[in-house]
Amino acid sequence: MSSIRQFQVTFDCAEPERVARFWCEVLGYVVxxxxKGFSTWDAYERSQTPEDRGSWFACGDPSGVxxxxxxxxxxxxxxVKNRVHLDVRVGTGLVGAERLAALEAECTRLVALGAxxxxxxxxxxxxxxxxxxxxxxGNEFCLD
Incomplete structure (x- = not known):
């Protein structure tokens, strides 16, 4: 049996592009x-039926990891509360006041993005x- 090496995390939301672009900023991800066959995302969206336009959006780690x-x-x-959530790891290896300072700094940055x-x-x-x-x-996540 082979082990799975790749997975994606799927979010249900009202405005896929808006939420995706928020997470791009949080994580340094890219659209x-x-x-294939479309020069821009706008061209792709225009090719969709009205009810399918804006129905999904994706982003990924530019390093592929x-x-x-x-x-x-x-x-x-x-x-209700999410059953699964992301932990954004900004304090790894830090403890006490140093960890709190790192968490607070990232919190300030993310609040400015709309969190x-x-x-x-x-x-x-x-x-x-x-x-x-x-x-x-309104999807919960943790700065950890």
């Missing part, structure tokens, strides 16, 4: 080239501190 992120338009809004700070979870002797946040459509 891939338009589908991280997973592709796919954003799909769904009819209903977010109602919302939810709460600080303070180190408890087992887990280090992290900041719970929401993306531009």
């Amino acid at each position: 891939p080239p338009p589908p 991280g997973p592709r992120l796919l954003f799909l338009r769904v009819p209903g809004g977010k109602v 919302v700070r939810v709460r600080l979870l303070v180190a408890d002797g087992v887990n280090e501190s992290c900041i719970v946040m929401q993306d531009v459509e």
Whole structure:
């Protein structure tokens, strides 16, 4: 049996391109080239039926190491807490005040991009501190 080497993370959302571009800024990801046969994403969108326009958007790690992120338009809004969320690892290896400073600096950057700070979870002797946040459509993620 072979092991899986690649995967993508899929987000349900109302505005796929908006959410994808937010995550591009957060993670340093890029929008891939338009589908084969199209010179631009706008040209691709114009080729779609009106109901399919803007129904999805994707972005990926420019180094090819991280997973592709796919954003799909769904009819209903977010109602409950995510069952899966991303941890944005900005404090790896840091502890105490140094870790909190790194988390707070990144939190400030992401709030300027449209994220919302939810709460600080303070180190408890087992887990280090992290900041719970929401993306531009309310999906939870952690600065860890």
